[in-house]
Every structure is written in structure tokens, then in C-alpha cells.
Amino acid sequence: MVSGMFLGEYSHTLDAKGRLIMPAKFRDGLGERFIVTKGLDKCLFAYTLEEWTGFEQKIKELPLADEGVRRFVRFFVGSAAECEPDNQGRSLLPPTLRTYAGIEKELVSLGVSNRIEIWSKANWDAYNDASNYIDAELAGKMAQLGF
Numbered sequence: 372m373v374s375g376m377f378l379g380e381y382s383h384t385l386d387a388k389g390r391l392i393m394p395a396k397f398r399d400g401l402g403e404r405f406i407v408t409k410g411l412d413k414c415l416f417a418y419t420l421e422e423w424t425g426f427e428q429k430i431k432e433l434p435l436a437d438e439g440v441r442r443f444v445r446f447f448v449g450s451a452a453e454c455e456p457d458n459q460g461r462s463l464l465p466p467t468l469r470t471y472a473g474i475e476k477e478l479v480s481l482g483v484s485n486r487i488e489i490w491s492k493a494n495w496d497a498y499n500d501a502s503n504y505i506d507a508e509l510a511g512k513m514a515q516l517g518f
Contacts, residue, residue: 377482390461407453417487
């Protein structure tokens, strides 16, 4: 793994207690503790503590008087949980986060640069079937980045 960058797609399952064993390629990069929160598109986002701290600093600069900012902060920060893997590398995903993402047993973890997305397999399959193509808007954004 490139330092600070997560790549790849991995399929796995939760155990009976709602614990996730993060893929080995992701575990080393996440460290001994990491943050999991609600993500977009009905998935969860996992961040290293370093990434999360940078995210929090940016949030503190947003205008609290703005209703949209308050909703955004409640959504992402209010639902966040600190995870600390046990000796076997298992981390408990809180029930509220599992419910939000529709995760019951099978899931998919995606490395997406500075974060990991955790999807229920069903939600990932549905999303991937519907959006796994390059449309004109996405092609334009890729061109801006030099792809």
C-alpha cells in the first residue's frame, strides 16, 4: 500500500457479534485505532486517526450558524465511532452504523485513496450495476485530473 493511500476491493463477512476483520492490506494502514462513520450512498467511511483529525480541523472552520453545516456535522461527526481492533484484528461496527449501511453479514471494503468505504454486498452490487460506467460528467472530471 502506498503510504496514506488505500486501494482495492475486498469481499468478506461480519462475525456473529457484528465484528469486521478488515483486510490485511488495510489493517496496517489504518493503525491501532481508526474512525468509522456514515458515508455517502449508504456506505460507511473508515479513516485513519490522522485523516480524521484533519477532517475535524476543517469542520471547525465551517460557519456553525449555517443550517446545512450543522446537518453535515451531525451526519458525519455525530455518527462516528472509534474502532480498536482486538488481537485477531476484529473491530466492532456499531449497530447504528450497520443499520444505516444495511450491513447484515456479507460486505465489501473498497480502498478509495484516503479512506475505506464499507458497503453491504447487496448495496455495493446494486450501486455498481447502476453506475459502473463512465458518463460525460465523470469523463470531464477525469480529464481535469489528467487521466
